[in-house]
Amino acid sequence: MEKKGTKKDRPSMPAASPTKHTTVGFRQAMLLLLVGIAIGMAYHLVTPSGLPWFGNPESSSSLNAEKGIEEISLDDAWSLYRQKEAVFLDARGPDTFWKGHIPGALNIPPPDAENWVDDIRAFENDGKTIISYCDGVACPLGEELALNLREKGVQSVKVLINGWSRWRAAGHPEERLDNESS
Numbered sequence: 001m002e003k004k005g006t007k008k009d010r011p012s013m014p015a016a017s018p019t020k021h022t023t024v025g026f027r028q029a030m031l032l033l034l035v036g037i038a039i040g041m042a043y044h045l046v047t048p049s050g051l052p053w054f055g056n057p058e059s060s061s062s063l064n065a066e067k068g069i070e071e072i073s074l075d076d077a078w079s080l081y082r083q084k085e086a087v088f089l090d091a092r093g094p095d096t097f098w099k100g101h102i103p104g105a106l107n108i109p110p111p112d113a114e115n116w117v118d119d120i121r122a123f124e125n126d127g128k129t130i131i132s133y134c135d136g137v138a139c140p141l142g143e144e145l146a147l148n149l150r151e152k153g154v155q156s157v158k159v160l161i162n163g164w165s166r167w168r169a170a171g172h173p174e175e176r177l178d179n180e181s182s
Contacts, residue, residue, distance in 0.1 A: 069146045072131055072158040074166050080129050081172070087123045089132040089157075091141035092164070098177035102133070102167055105175075110141055113148035120154050130156055133163025 080086035081102070088105035090097050097107040108116050124130055130149070134141035139162070146157045160166070168174060 069143060069150065070158045072129075072160050074160065074163075074170060077131055077160050077163070077167075078170070078172060080131070085127070086129045086131050087120070088160075089120070089130065089142075089145055090164070091132050091134045091145040092139075096135070100168070100174050100176050101164070103173050103175040105133075108132075108145060110144040110148050113145055114152060117149065117152045117154065120149060120157075124154055124156050129158060130154060131158050131160050131163075133160040133167075135162065135164035137162045
């Protein structure tokens with residue numbers, strides 16, 4: 001007796017083409033890539049410091065090496081802050097500064113450095129360490145401020161690279177316009 005519906009009697013289904021799976025996979029990969037690029041571009045547009053498009057974001061700017069501007073570590077900056085032996089200079093614009101900054105920091109964008117030289121020299125003469133910072137690994141403002149001050153005779157200024165982001169990430173105190181401190 002012959003069995004009905006055996007494998008031999010069933011109509012065969014066409015096998016999926018390997019190129020069809022490859023095409024679908026390629027389309028999905030391209031879609032993910034485009035979504036990633038769109039998210040990166042959107043982040044770049046809405047953050048004050050943006051994203052560095054080229055180079056190693058972990059490496060410091062060449063301004064330090066070329067001009068002899070010394071960097072300071074977050075740990076050393078925090079230690080000086082606690083000992084009240086540092087004056088912090090926030091190089092960002094006033095709107096960003098008032099949204100949050102290191103307590104006691106002076107807001108001095110690089111073009112305004114000349115107006116502050118005498119005050120900063122007085123801090124330096126009192127033995128204070130001068131530390132400039134901005135926000136983001138690609139933000140050049142802290143280094144620009146340090147260079148401007150150095151050209152005007154302030155020799156001991158140091159730069160805290162990506163200072164504001166790293167300061168906050170470490171959970172250190174901050175000050176805001178609304179006078180709420182954390």
